[in-house]
Amino acid sequence: MAKIIGIDLGTTNSAVAIMEGGEPKILENAEGNRTTPSIVAVSKTNERLVGLLAKRQSVTNPKNTIFSVKRLMGRKFTDPEVQKDKAWLPYEIQAGAAGGVEVKMGDKWYSPEEISAAILGKLKADAEARLGEKVEEAVITVPAYFDDSERQATKNAGEIAGLKVRRILNEPTAAALAYGMNKQKNEKIVVYDFGGGTFDVSVLEVGDDTVEVKATGGDTHLGGDDFDKKIQEYLVGEYKKQEGVDISKDSLALQRLKEGAEKAKHELSTAMETEINLPYISSDANGPKHFIMKLSRAKLESLVQEYIDRSIALTKETVTATAPKGAGFQLSDINEVVMVGGQTRMPAMVEAVKKLFGKDPHQGINPDEVVAQGAAVQAGILQGDVKDILLLDVTPLSLSIETYGGVATPMISKNTTVPTAKTQTFSTAADNQTSVEVHITQGERPMAADNKTLAKFLLDGIPPSPRGLPQIEVTFDIDANGILNVSAKDKGTGKMQSVKIQASTNLSKDDIEKMKQEAATHAAEDEKKKELVDMRNQAESTIYLAEKSIKDAGDKLPADVKTGIVEKVDALKKAKDGDDAALIKAAFEALSTEIQKIGQSVYNNGNGGPNPNPSSDTNGSGHNPESEPGSEPGTESRQSN
Amino acid sequence: MDEPQEQNQDQVQNSELEETKKQRDEYLAGWQRAKADFINYKKEEMAHLQEAVKYGSEDLIKDLVSVMDNFDLGLRVLEKAGPVEKGIYMIRSQIEDILKKRGLAKIETKKGDLFDPATMEAMTEIESDLPHGAVVEEIEPGYRLHEKVLRASRVIISKGK
Numbered sequence: 001m002a003k004i005i006g007i008d009l010g011t012t013n014s015a016v017a018i019m020e021g022g023e024p025k026i027l028e029n030a031e032g033n034r035t036t037p038s039i040v041a042v043s044k045t046n047e048r049l050v051g052l053l054a055k056r057q058s059v060t061n062p063k064n065t066i067f068s069v070k071r072l073m074g075r076k077f078t079d080p081e082v083q084k085d086k087a088w089l090p091y092e093i094q095a096g097a098a099g100g101v102e103v104k105m106g107d108k109w110y111s112p113e114e115i116s117a118a119i120l121g122k123l124k125a126d127a128e129a130r131l132g133e134k135v136e137e138a139v140i141t142v143p144a145y146f147d148d149s150e151r152q153a154t155k156n157a158g159e160i161a162g163l164k165v166r167r168i169l170n171e172p173t174a175a176a177l178a179y180g181m182n183k184q185k186n187e188k189i190v191v192y193d194f195g196g197g198t199f200d201v202s203v204l205e206v207g208d209d210t211v212e213v214k215a216t217g218g219d220t221h222l223g224g225d226d227f228d229k230k231i232q233e234y235l236v237g238e239y240k241k242q243e244g245v246d247i248s249k250d251s252l253a254l255q256r257l258k259e260g261a262e263k264a265k266h267e268l269s270t271a272m273e274t275e276i277n278l279p280y281i282s283s284d285a286n287g288p289k290h291f292i293m294k295l296s297r298a299k300l301e302s303l304v305q306e307y308i309d310r311s312i313a314l315t316k317e318t319v320t321a322t323a324p325k326g327a328g329f330q331l332s333d334i335n336e337v338v339m340v341g342g343q344t345r346m347p348a349m350v351e352a353v354k355k356l357f358g359k360d361p362h363q364g365i366n367p368d369e370v371v372a373q374g375a376a377v378q379a380g381i382l383q384g385d386v387k388d389i390l391l392l393d394v395t396p397l398s399l400s401i402e403t404y405g406g407v408a409t410p411m412i413s414k415n416t417t418v419p420t421a422k423t424q425t426f427s428t429a430a431d432n433q434t435s436v437e438v439h440i441t442q443g444e445r446p447m448a449a450d451n452k453t454l455a456k457f458l459l460d461g462i463p464p465s466p467r468g469l470p471q472i473e474v475t476f477d478i479d480a481n482g483i484l485n486v487s488a489k490d491k492g493t494g495k496m497q498s499v500k501i502q503a504s505t506n507l508s509k510d511d512i513e514k515m516k517q518e519a520a521t522h523a524a525e526d527e528k529k530k531e532l533v534d535m536r537n538q539a540e541s542t543i544y545l546a547e548k549s550i551k552d553a554g555d556k557l558p559a560d561v562k563t564g565i566v567e568k569v570d571a572l573k574k575a576k577d578g579d580d581a582a583l584i585k586a587a588f589e590a591l592s593t594e595i596q597k598i599g600q601s602v603y604n605n606g607n608g609g610p611n612p613n614p615s616s617d618t619n620g621s622g623h624n625p626e627s628e629p630g631s632e633p634g635t636e637s638r639q640s641n
Numbered sequence: 642m643d644e645p646q647e648q649n650q651d652q653v654q655n656s657e658l659e660e661t662k663k664q665r666d667e668y669l670a671g672w673q674r675a676k677a678d679f680i681n682y683k684k685e686e687m688a689h690l691q692e693a694v695k696y697g698s699e700d701l702i703k704d705l706v707s708v709m710d711n712f713d714l715g716l717r718v719l720e721k722a723g724p725v726e727k728g729i730y731m732i733r734s735q736i737e738d739i740l741k742k743r744g745l746a747k748i749e750t751k752k753g754d755l756f757d758p759a760t761m762e763a764m765t766e767i768e769s770d771l772p773h774g775a776v777v778e779e780i781e782p783g784y785r786l787h788e789k790v791l792r793a794s795r796v797i798i799s800k801g802k
Contacts, residue, residue, distance in 0.1 A: 043758065
């Protein structure tokens with residue numbers, strides 16, 4: 001089935017997204033960019049250009065380059081808004097049929113729908129090229145304040161472009177959809193959308209499967225472009241003061257400065273200070289001149305503070321004023337705030353919104369793409385993806401096996417989609433260990449005892465052998481219903497034990513949350529505990545090694561070396577029973593250094609005795625009186641099927 | 642009395658069989674689809690990964706290109722041509738070579754070429770002897786990274802006489 005695309009048809013830029021694998025994904029255009037300028041032109045050679053190509057020739061062809069046509073969609077020529085826009089738009093506008101608007105491009109007059117259709121046509125063609133299949137249907141977004149005729153005009157534009165418009169969706173609703181907020185009942189949401197050329201604020205209320213627009217506000221002539229202009233003006237002014245040169249007349253210099261200003265603005269979203277560095281920007285009788293100026297975040301904020309303040313005042317009005325001006329809510333009634341538009345990356349803006357509502361706004365999704373993504377989500381709902389009949393669950397918590405020292409070693413980590421299976425090979429931790437206990441736990445804590453026990457069973461009949469030699473293959477297998485099968489098999493004898501746990505995912509949402517919370521609050525102390533256990537395991541392994549080496553070397557070992565090692569072994573044995581990780585570490589290191597003497601003395605004696613090579617084998621598990629499967633990194637193999 | 646009961650049972654079994662068959666087909670279709678989805682996803686991810694490798698350093702290259710432009714601006718006003726200056730030219734060509742190896746190519750734009758918005762950006766228009774719409778001067782070179790236009794060449798175009 002052909003995909004339905006989601007389109008954010010913006011005033012300055014547009015974007016397209018589709019649903020793929022249950023997630024919205026932005027489609028790049030033919031030029032390899034994620035957004036397309038909403039510009040259409042007829043070039044001097046009578047060629048129709050759309051997007052970036054139209055933008056590239058706009059300076060020299062202003063009369064035939066149509067931008068911001070969204071401002072004219074569905075409007076009457078006599079509208080005061082249209083008259084206001086007519087004054088500054090460089091292309092010609094006249095009254096069309098039925099009192100509508102027409103714009104001149106080349107030697108022909110076009111309706112705004114036809115211009116928008118050209119943009120939509122390019123978006124459609126580029127999407128088809130990316131997807132490798134035909135696209136026939138779309139969801140298109142419009143501002144929440146668009147009236148019926150403006151919506152109809154947008155729909156018509158889609159039809160002209162050869163798209164069946166399945167839904168005209170409000171931009172703020174799309175943003176809320178992208179954040180999955182349509183599922184939360186009775187929520188009041190504010191969408192703060194600071195675009196390139198327009199500022200829109202909307203108040204939404206989510207009811208039963210519906211998102212209702214309670215109020216809209218904003219300023220159709222306030223946007224990120226104003227910020228750029230302000231910074232540019234400031235820089236030109238400062239430069240004139242410093243160098244006595246006016247670069248505002250030099251088009252290349254101005255273009256470089258514009259780019260420098262934009263780059264600086266972006267950088268100041270993360271850095272506190274940036275340097276605009278444009279060598280050879282101009283020249284005079286004394287030779288070349290450079291532009292070098294530092295711009296701090298504080299300076300930038302002071303330059304644009306008035307715009308931010310205005311947007312905040314408008315937001316407050318839209319939320320609190322009584323209808324029809326506003327939603328008539330208290331600021332504290334608002335449950336969620338969503339940031340849309342590239343300019344909302346500015347920390348001062350986020351801070352101002354946060355201050356107004358007393359809560360952190362959502363800004364996890366790229367603010368330039370969030371509306372298109374939301375349109376794709378709506379498209380996905382309309383498409384009713386056939387595949388979605390098969391809903392796959394995830395394991396809410398990690399499923400682990402207890403390994404030596406009480407450590408919970410995860411077999412299937414949380415949020416893994418089921419059905420799935422994992423197999424890992426463990427070994428014994430002690431010589432002649434004939435059984436292992438398989439202890440299955442659920443939870444995020446690193447120590448098994450802190451997690452929930454799901455089951456325990458014993459695999460016995462392992463033939464006596466040195467520690468680390470037996471290979472015990474443990475498999476965790478969860479089916480689609482959350483039933484967990486755990487089996488342990490001794491590869492040597494083929495002996496096998498298993499257990500079936502019916503309700504591995506049968507925890508209530510609250511339980512899961514509680515367990516996750518606990519894991520988070522105990523993270524630091526758990527980490528310490530685990531470190532201590534790891535240290536102890538290393539210590540035991542080294543003690544085992546040291547004792548074995550002494551035994552193996554027998555008489556070949558000089559008495560003083562042997563005494564030294566025995567002393568250190570005793571010290572470490574004592575330390576490891578305590579809780580002081582630093583002490584264990586010191587004793588462990590002392591012993592590690594000491595046992596190297598075995599090798600040295602054996603080699604010095606000129607015979608190739610056993611080389612314990614302690615430096616490369618101190619991670620193994622140590623002597624273990626209990627019957628737990630010790631995780632043996634040396635012999636461990638991980639495979640998944 | 643036995644016969645109708647048997648018939649009934651047959652019917653029940655038949656409808657159960659039908660239902661099971663339907664389910665089987667549904668499940669098989671779902672499984673096939675999931676498997677196909679996965680294979681396609683793998684293919685797409687591979688393509689995506691290749692793209693990422695190809696264009697992963699795009700931002701860095703873009704930044705370096707503007708450094709190179711500034712280098713050129715500097716070299717243009719460098720009047721002397723001694724060994725010191727030659728060294729500077731050599732450093733510049735080192736940078737260019739490094740970027741070339743990563744897929745950067747200069748877009749060739751000559752005086753008199755017809756303006757092409759696919760690779761050029763018009764900065765301004767002046768009167769000249771050249772035909773209308775022809776490039777009078779390239780004021781900043783454009784670059785391609787593999788197939789993508791990284792930056793269009795900035796040109797002054799002619800509006801004729």
